[in-house]
Amino acid sequence: MKLLPLLPLFLLLLVPATQPFLAAPETAADANPIKHVVVIIQENHTFDNYFGTFPGASGVQNDPPGVTPFHLTGSIVDLCHSVACAHAAYDGGKMDGFLKAEGSNETFGYYDGSDIPYYWGLAENYTLFDNYFTSVMGPSLPNHLYLVAAQGDGIAESDVTQQANLNISTIANELEGANDSWAYYSPYTAGNENALGLVSSIANNATMKANLKPTEAFLTDLQAGKMPDVSYLAGNDTQNEHPPYSVQSGEQWVESTVGAIQASPYWSSTAILITWDDYGGWYDHVVPPQVDKYGDGFRVPLLMVSPFAKHGYIDHTFSDHTSILKFMERVFGLPPVTQRDAGASDLMDALEPSYSAHFTDDSLSLRGTPAYLSTVAASSGGLNAFDPSVGLTYVNNMNHTLRVVFYAALRNGLNQTLQVSTVSGILDPGVSVQIPFAFSSQPLGVYSICVVVATSKGVSLSEPFRLVPELSASP
Numbered sequence: 233m234k235l236l237p238l239l240p241l242f243l244l245l246l247v248p249a250t251q252p253f254l255a256a257p258e259t260a261a262d263a264n265p266i267k268h269v270v271v272i273i274q275e276n277h278t279f280d281n282y283f284g285t286f287p288g289a290s291g292v293q294n295d296p297p298g299v300t301p302f303h304l305t306g307s308i309v310d311l312c313h314s315v316a317c318a319h320a321a322y323d324g325g326k327m328d329g330f331l332k333a334e335g336s337n338e339t340f341g342y343y344d345g346s347d348i349p350y351y352w353g354l355a356e357n358y359t360l361f362d363n364y365f366t367s368v369m370g371p372s373l374p375n376h377l378y379l380v381a382a383q384g385d386g387i388a389e390s391d392v393t394q395q396a397n398l399n400i401s402t403i404a405n406e407l408e409g410a411n412d413s414w415a416y417y418s419p420y421t422a423g424n425e426n427a428l429g430l431v432s433s434i435a436n437n438a439t440m441k442a443n444l445k446p447t448e449a450f451l452t453d454l455q456a457g458k459m460p461d462v463s464y465l466a467g468n469d470t471q472n473e474h475p476p477y478s479v480q481s482g483e484q485w486v487e488s489t490v491g492a493i494q495a496s497p498y499w500s501s502t503a504i505l506i507t508w509d510d511y512g513g514w515y516d517h518v519v520p521p522q523v524d525k526y527g528d529g530f531r532v533p534l535l536m537v538s539p540f541a542k543h544g545y546i547d548h549t550f551s552d553h554t555s556i557l558k559f560m561e562r563v564f565g566l567p568p569v570t571q572r573d574a575g576a577s578d579l580m581d582a583l584e585p586s587y588s589a590h591f592t593d594d595s596l597s598l599r600g601t602p603a604y605l606s607t608v609a610a611s612s613g614g615l616n617a618f619d620p621s622v623g624l625t626y627v628n629n630m631n632h633t634l635r636v637v638f639y640a641a642l643r644n645g646l647n648q649t650l651q652v653s654t655v656s657g658i659l660d661p662g663v664s665v666q667i668p669f670a671f672s673s674q675p676l677g678v679y680s681i682c683v684v685v686a687t688s689k690g691v692s693l694s695e696p697f698r699l700v701p702e703l704s705a706s707p
Contacts, residue, residue: 265540265587266563267501270463270493271556273379273425274482275372275474276313276512279362279531284342284517286355288546289362292342295517296328304341310475311339311513315370315388318511318529322369322520330515340515348479350487351535354506359536359545359582365520366510366529367553367572374526375509375553376427380404380416380464382554382573384526390424398431399646403462403557405433406566408440409641409652413460415443417450425466433648447471451492459498462560465489475512490537503538503563505556505579521550523572528552536579540587551577565686567641595629596636596685599664621670622681628659640669640683647680 284292284301292301311317311334321339323329330339345352354360367378373390377383381402407414421444422429434440443460445453447468453459466472473482486506493499511530520528534551557573559580560566568574580588605621628634640653653669669681 264563265501266503266538268459268461268463268498268503269560269563270459270465270502270504271379272465272467272486272489272504272506273376274467274486274506274508275425275472276310276510276514277473277479277508277532278511278514278516279364279518279533280516281342281512281514282348282351282508282533283355283360283362285344286352286360286362289360290518290548291362292515292517296326298328298331299340299515299517300337301340301342301515302337304338304343304347308341308475308479309336309338311336313371313510313513317513318369321513321515322530325519327517327519334513339513343479348483350483351533354490354535354537355546356544358538358541358543359547361534361536361547361549361551361579361582363518363531363548363550364507364534364555365531365550365552366527368510368527369520369529370510370526372424372509373427375529376424377430378527378553378572379507379509379556380427381431382557382568382570382576388526399433399648400431401569401643401646401648402428402431402434403560403566403569404428404431404440404443405649406561406569406641406652407462407564409649410564410566410639410654411652412462412564412566414462414464415445415450415453415460416464416466417445417447418464418466419447419468420466425472428464433646450489454492454496454498457497459493459496461564473508500539503536503540503559505559506533506535506537507553507556508532523552536582538583540583542582542584545582547579547582549577549579549581551579555579561684565637565639565684567639567682567684569647596626596634596659597629599625599627603666605668617673617675619670619672620674621668623666623668624683625664625666626659626685627664628661631661633661634659637686638667638669638683639686640681642671642674643680643682645678650674650679 280292283289317333320333321330366375368374370388371390374384374387381400383400385398385400404414416426416428418426420426428434429444450465467485470477471482471485473479490504493502516530518531520530554573554576558576558578561568562578603623605623636659637656641649642651643649651671653671655667659665
């Protein structure tokens with residue numbers, strides 16, 4: 233990501249394009265077969281705990297000394313899954329501290345296909361990820377934050393007293409700025425199972441807050457033909473599989489939800505991602521890579537259920553909760569929220585080749601220094617408001633014409649997306665074209681512009697470009 237020097241907008245004049253940029257008849261969204269993404273987030277189970285004996289998966293047979301896996305029967309208890317317990321279990325990568333951390337052999341218990349037949353059936357018929365990790369070595373809240381924001385704002389533990397004052401950006405801000413619909417369905421308006429409700433730009437915005445809905449509203453919206461482009465879905469307490477609640481009750485709720493989507497007109501354009509928020513104190517034998525001071529944490533299952541997903545496929549690609557954001561960014565042509573999702577794997581290998589071809593990389597590059605094109609006063613927005621526009625020059629490095637969509641996200645000092653300017657057109661091979669991005673009614677201040685480029689295949693083509701202009705009044 234390239235950072236350019238601070239430049240006053242009023243110093244720059246209109247720069248002519250080096251080549252006309254024609255309106256493209258087809259955008260990335262039009263060509264992309266996936267129109268809807270549904271993320272179902274359950275609670276507190278590791279990969280070994282649910283799929284440790286699944287054929288072909290990296291399972292419980294590879295264990296350090298002192299680990300004694302056994303098939304679970306009967307009721308279960310809520311195990312410790314705090315940061316302290318997680319790091320004690322991790323034991324510097326030895327993965328031999330689970331018994332000491334929990335004080336109970338129950339941590340080594342696992343289920344099999346006789347206990348959770350629906351989940352195993354999904355794995356047999358769609359795609360199961362066996363190298364997918366939580367983003368934080370700890371409990372629910374920080375991992376829920378990474379599932380929507382690719383960051384935790386320094387929060388490591390679950391905290392029921394946390395207030396809605398997190399000044400961070402989220403995938404919801406990106407979707408809102410791009411006019412893509414979204415909703416978060418949860419029994420809570422804020423907290424461990426609804427991290428979006430803790431973000432100030434959402435909690436304090438009536439329009440965005442209206443997208444935080446009760447769990448039951450998902451089926452209502454689905455049946456009314458109003459399923460959003462992106463849906464996050466968290467079950468009620470008795471449905472979320474958090475010990476001591478019944479695993480089977482949670483599985484039945486997921487089955488009914490997925491079944492309703494499959495029976496709807498949305499199924500033919502939907503990718504469903506089912507995962508579990510944190511490890512819940514259960515054993516897992518795979519050492520989580522340490523990508524930063526917070527994580528990754530232990531493995532949890534991830535299932536991709538979709539008409540586009542590979543049949544009976546086990547995906548071994550390293551991924552974590554931020555990969556779900558990266559998948560959405562690929563599908564909808566959105567800029568990354570943080571460096572974590574920018575560098576995450578995108579889950580695209582789980583798609584059948586006929587569909588993953590839509591996401592095959594082409595080559596396009598940024599050339600020269602971006603130019604401020606205009607800083608005219610805004611027609612609305614009051615005094616000291618401006619309609620700035622910026623021009624960036626790109627060149628098509630391929631030997632064929634590319635239909636291209638550019639997404640430029642204007643962000644404030646808190647890295648929250650305010651507007652998204654979308655420009656589509658045709659790039660001839662080897663030709664440089666200046667692309668203008670226009671925004672409206674911005675007050676004085678410092679902003680950043682993050683540009684992501686996509687072809688009709690729906691794939692980000694170049695590293696996001698960041699420009700930090702200072703909006704200033706004319707002298």
